[in-house]
Amino acid sequence: xxxxxxxxxxxxxxxxxxxxxxxxxxFHKYLWSTDHKMIxxxxxxxxxxxxxxxxxxxxxxxMQLAFPGMNVPGYGLVTPGKYNSLVTMHGTIxxxxxxxxxxxxxxxxxxxxxxxGCDDMVFPRINRLSYQVFLLSAIILIASFFVHNGAxxxxxxxxxxxxxxxxYNLSPLGASLWLIAVALEFVAFLLGGLNFVVTTMNGRAPGxxxxxxxxxxxxxxxxxxxxxxxxGPLIAxxxxxxxDQRLGTAFYDPGRGGDPLLWQHLFWFFGHPEVYVVLxxxxxxxxxxxxxxxxxxxxxxRTVLYTTWATGVLSFVVWAHHQFxxxxxxxxxNVFTITTLLISVPxxxxxxxxxxxxxxxxxxxxxxxxxxxxxxxxxxIGGVTGIFLGASGADIYFHDTYFVVAHFHxxxxxxxxIGMFAALSFWYPKMFGRMMNETLGKIHFWGTVIAFNVxxxxxFITGAAGDQRRIYSYALFPEQAKxxxxxxxxxxxxxxxVLLTFQIPFLINFFWSLKHGERAPENPWHSNxxxxxxxxxxxxxxxxxxPTVYRGPYxxxxxxxxxxxxxxxxxxxxxxxxxx
Amino acid sequence: MLERxxxxxxTFSGSIDHLIFxxxxxxGFWLIVVEGALFWLMxxxxxxxxxxxxYITGExxxxxxxxxxxxxLVMLCDIVxxxxxxxxxxNVKQTMPPAEQTVRIFSQQWAWSFQQPGADGILxxxxxxxxxxxxxxxxxxxxxxxLMSRDVLHSFSVPMFRLKQDAVPGRxxxxxxRATRPGNYDIQCTQMCGIGHGLMAARIIVExxxxxxxxxxxxxxxxxxxxxxxxxxxxGAKLAEVRP
Numbered sequence: 001x002x003x004x005x006x007x008x009x010x011x012x013x014x015x016x017x018x019x020x021x022x023x024x025x026x027f028h029k030y031l032w033s034t035d036h037k038m039i040x041x042x043x044x045x046x047x048x049x050x051x052x053x054x055x056x057x058x059x060x061x062x063m064q065l066a067f068p069g070m071n072v073p074g075y076g077l078v079t080p081g082k083y084n085s086l087v088t089m090h091g092t093i094x095x096x097x098x099x100x101x102x103x104x105x106x107x108x109x110x111x112x113x114x115x116x117g118c119d120d121m122v123f124p125r126i127n128r129l130s131y132q133v134f135l136l137s138a139i140i141l142i143a144s145f146f147v148h149n150g151a152x153x154x155x156x157x158x159x160x161x162x163x164x165x166x167x168y169n170l171s172p173l174g175a176s177l178w179l180i181a182v183a184l185e186f187v188a189f190l191l192g193g194l195n196f197v198v199t200t201m202n203g204r205a206p207g208x209x210x211x212x213x214x215x216x217x218x219x220x221x222x223x224x225x226x227x228x229x230x231x232g233p234l235i236a237x238x239x240x241x242x243x244d245q246r247l248g249t250a251f252y253d254p255g256r257g258g259d260p261l262l263w264q265h266l267f268w269f270f271g272h273p274e275v276y277v278v279l280x281x282x283x284x285x286x287x288x289x290x291x292x293x294x295x296x297x298x299x300x301x302r303t304v305l306y307t308t309w310a311t312g313v314l315s316f317v318v319w320a321h322h323q324f325x326x327x328x329x330x331x332x333x334n335v336f337t338i339t340t341l342l343i344s345v346p347x348x349x350x351x352x353x354x355x356x357x358x359x360x361x362x363x364x365x366x367x368x369x370x371x372x373x374x375x376x377x378x379x380x381i382g383g384v385t386g387i388f389l390g391a392s393g394a395d396i397y398f399h400d401t402y403f404v405v406a407h408f409h410x411x412x413x414x415x416x417x418i419g420m421f422a423a424l425s426f427w428y429p430k431m432f433g434r435m436m437n438e439t440l441g442k443i444h445f446w447g448t449v450i451a452f453n454v455x456x457x458x459x460f461i462t463g464a465a466g467d468q469r470r471i472y473s474y475a476l477f478p479e480q481a482k483x484x485x486x487x488x489x490x491x492x493x494x495x496x497x498v499l500l501t502f503q504i505p506f507l508i509n510f511f512w513s514l515k516h517g518e519r520a521p522e523n524p525w526h527s528n529x530x531x532x533x534x535x536x537x538x539x540x541x542x543x544x545x546x547p548t549v550y551r552g553p554y555x556x557x558x559x560x561x562x563x564x565x566x567x568x569x570x571x572x573x574x575x576x577x578x579x580x
Numbered sequence: 581m582l583e584r585x586x587x588x589x590x591t592f593s594g595s596i597d598h599l600i601f602x603x604x605x606x607x608g609f610w611l612i613v614v615e616g617a618l619f620w621l622m623x624x625x626x627x628x629x630x631x632x633x634x635y636i637t638g639e640x641x642x643x644x645x646x647x648x649x650x651x652x653l654v655m656l657c658d659i660v661x662x663x664x665x666x667x668x669x670x671n672v673k674q675t676m677p678p679a680e681q682t683v684r685i686f687s688q689q690w691a692w693s694f695q696q697p698g699a700d701g702i703l704x705x706x707x708x709x710x711x712x713x714x715x716x717x718x719x720x721x722x723x724x725x726x727l728m729s730r731d732v733l734h735s736f737s738v739p740m741f742r743l744k745q746d747a748v749p750g751r752x753x754x755x756x757x758r759a760t761r762p763g764n765y766d767i768q769c770t771q772m773c774g775i776g777h778g779l780m781a782a783r784i785i786v787e788x789x790x791x792x793x794x795x796x797x798x799x800x801x802x803x804x805x806x807x808x809x810x811x812x813x814x815x816g817a818k819l820a821e822v823r824p
Contacts, residue, residue, distance in 0.1 A: 081775040155772040161749060162732040168689065168774055254750025260733060261748065294625070299638030303647060325735070327748040330673040334666050341658040348610075348654050352647050353638070355614065358621040360634035365626070373622060380614055384607035391661050393599045393668025397582070397742045400735065400770040465585035466739030468770040472778035479586070479739065479766045557633045564632060 034124035035540055040110035042131050047101035054093040059496055061086040066493035068473040083472040084153030091156030096185050097138055099416035103281040107423050108196050108220040114531035115214050117205025117547045121195045134188035137181045144177035152178035160252035160260050164244040176245050183238045186231050193224030207549035214529050214553040219284030223277045226312050230273040237266030268319035276315045282419030286372045289426050291554045292527045293369035294361030295564050298554040299353050307346035314343040324395045333392040340390035367441035371422035374449050375414045382410030403463025406456045429524045433537045434517030440509040447502025454495030458488035526565045529553050533569055590741035591758040592672045599668050606657050679724030687734035687747045690776030698800035709799045713782045718792035719759050727753045735771035738784055746771055759786040
């Protein structure tokens with residue numbers, strides 16, 4: 001750390017006065033903070049709380065599916081209307097209020113400034129506003145459970161005309177609140193995404209070239225770009241839908257010159273890139289973890305970035321595969337089948353790169369590494385089953401069956417949940433200054449991953465047997481009401497209960513370690529990236545002296561060195577230069 | 581493969597099942613190879629005392645082929661899947677074989693109703709047969725259907741036929757099927773359509789031509805027709821506006 005490196009950062013210092021260690025009130029420290037690490041915590045805890053709500057909703061409707069008509073312990077009787085609300089809100093919460101805030105916002109906020117060697121986000125007040133808007137959206141969403149006729153029940157895709165008219169969906173206020181909450185949530189992520197991109201492009205420490213940025217930062221930035229580029233049409237669509245609901249316009253009303261399919265195009269134009277918005281940060285997290293615990297350089301850093309860009313571009317031209325049988329011109333399906341299958345190429349390539357990284361390594365199976373490896377193993381299943389749905393001819397049968405449900409849970413669960421636990425167990429020492437308990441971590445890992453497969457493997461089978469989605473009870477469908485299929489549904493429900501139970505060791509581990517965990521050193525995993533060069537947890541302002549970067553982030557086991565890691569900011573010492 | 585779970589009963593169910601089988605073989609192969617490689621590498625390169633890891637950048641030519649060769653193979657598999665997928669799709673959804681019969685399918689919150697020609701074989705005449713929750717068709721006859729919705733989106737799905745098509749209000753969406761096996765099969769609604777979505781069940785009754793003409797005679801009986809009529813007359817009036 002020879003260079004004072006003030007030049008690149010001087011223009012960021014408008015909030016520098018906040019970096020002193022003057023005492024702060026509780027309100028200013030925890031609720032009104034502009035510190036990126038505190039905002040990350042706010043996002044993390046809000047997202048985690050909503051994950052518990054989303055998990056509870058899943059438990060209730062799975063109980064109804066396994067034991068139709070039962071009085072669900074902790075909820076009560078599930079009526080068809082409530083059932084629809086439960087599945088709608090489960091989907092909405094898990095994607096928009098869990099996956100995005102935790103993966104993109106929480107870890108984006110925490111990691112980006114620390115990993116690129118910056119004292120904070122470029123726009124700290126916009127960052128604070130982003131969380132506040134997000135919190136407001138979460139409150140509105142939760143409030144919609146308590147309005148007349150309950151929360152919106154028209155599925156997380158909210159297709160009009162069902163969502164547009166209270167006479168059809170029977171919960172007009174719930175539908176409007178849902179829409180307002182979703183639109184506000186998008187505004188929050190627009191503000192956050194803007195910050196991520198600008199900070200990464202302009203706030204990097206001296207010496208950090210584009211090719212020296214850690215993969216996880218690249219992935220979060222690209223996810224933000226995808227999000228910002230795709231969300232505009234959906235916000236426009238949401239405003240039109242809100243007008244249809246509240247002002248009696250007819251954008252989606254076929255009786256008065258509108259078209260319900262318009263919404264589907266706007267929704268999925270956003271909705272498919274959204275899949276990658278969630279997936280990419282998880283892929284980035286996995287890249288950081290497998291390199292550290294295999295003590296290996298990432299196999300083809302540039303290949304990873306090229307394939308990510310290719311995936312990002314392709315993700316904008318595949319959306320209509322959600323609409324093959326929606327009544328669009330059938331000839332369009334042929335084009336979208338080709339683009340959809342094409343996207344399998346960069347994604348498989350990326351997975352091959354990750355697997356190849358293990359070659360020649362020295363793998364330690366710590367809790368974060370187990371999560372990262374299970375991400376690859378589980379995501380592969382989600383990836384290959386997507387081919388069935390992208391191939392238009394096969395989608396005729398699988399569309400809107402439980403096969404689809406199982407498929408996207410095999411992509412979203414590894415991304416959002418496994419990715420979240422991987423990141424938490426890996427960066428916990430940095431975030432909270434304590435180590436987590438490995439034994440509890442492993443119990444939590446095995447319980448969660450096994451239960452996850454117990455939930456969703458049976459659903460591939462019921463889907464292949466023709467179970468359609470969003471059905472409250474199969475009693476009226478003789479072919480689906482067979483006992484064999486019902487046993488599979490019960491098995492899946494048992495999986496949900498086991499999965500939720502196994503979150504208890506995690507919660508104990510998390511809160512116990514906060515106070516009683518072993519104190520974390522600066523760099524417990526012997527990692528290279530810049531966040532490990534500051535104290536754990538990092539102080540306000542992050543770096544006592546802003547670092548200078550000399551090399552890429554994955555120089556593990558470099559030949560001719562005494563240690564098997566080589567921090568990005570370590571200058572080349574004269575002795576070692578001589579040795580080389 | 582799908583036959584294990586659900587028996588096909590239309591002329592195109594076989595081709596869709598074959599396509600699914602083809603995809604299953606190809607992706608199953610890749611899944612096993614890649615998971616195998618992952619677990620083998622995890623085992624082979626587990627941490628052992630005295631073994632340190634190697635420094636491999638993965639950017640040299642002889643190394644990148646570990647990624648580029650699978651890349652090309654995956655691309656080839658994609659082509660092998662895309663072609664039959666499109667062929668099946670074109671056959672089922674894009675072409676309309678000469679129809680021998682026409683049925684109208686009406687969806688509404690939360691019921692299916694059907695209109696088909698009576699004994700005269702012509703649609704939109706006085707002896708049309710209208711049914712609710714039950715569609716009678718005969719085997720080995722190509723049916724053209726006209727699918728309509730009176731309110732929100734629905735989806736007409738007959739899993740045994742491998743048939744699925746959304747109904748969109750304001751449009752008439754056409755398609756076809758040709759049943760092969762007599763029997764009673766589920767009709768599902770597979771598009772979220774409100775609180776009664778799970779109740780929107782109907783049956784499709786596939787009969788032999790003899791059984792079917794007997795049914796037509798019974799159903800066209802003026803007395804039977806009159807009994808079925810009152811409930812539907814008002815809907816009939818609504819239909820006229822909905823159709824474009």
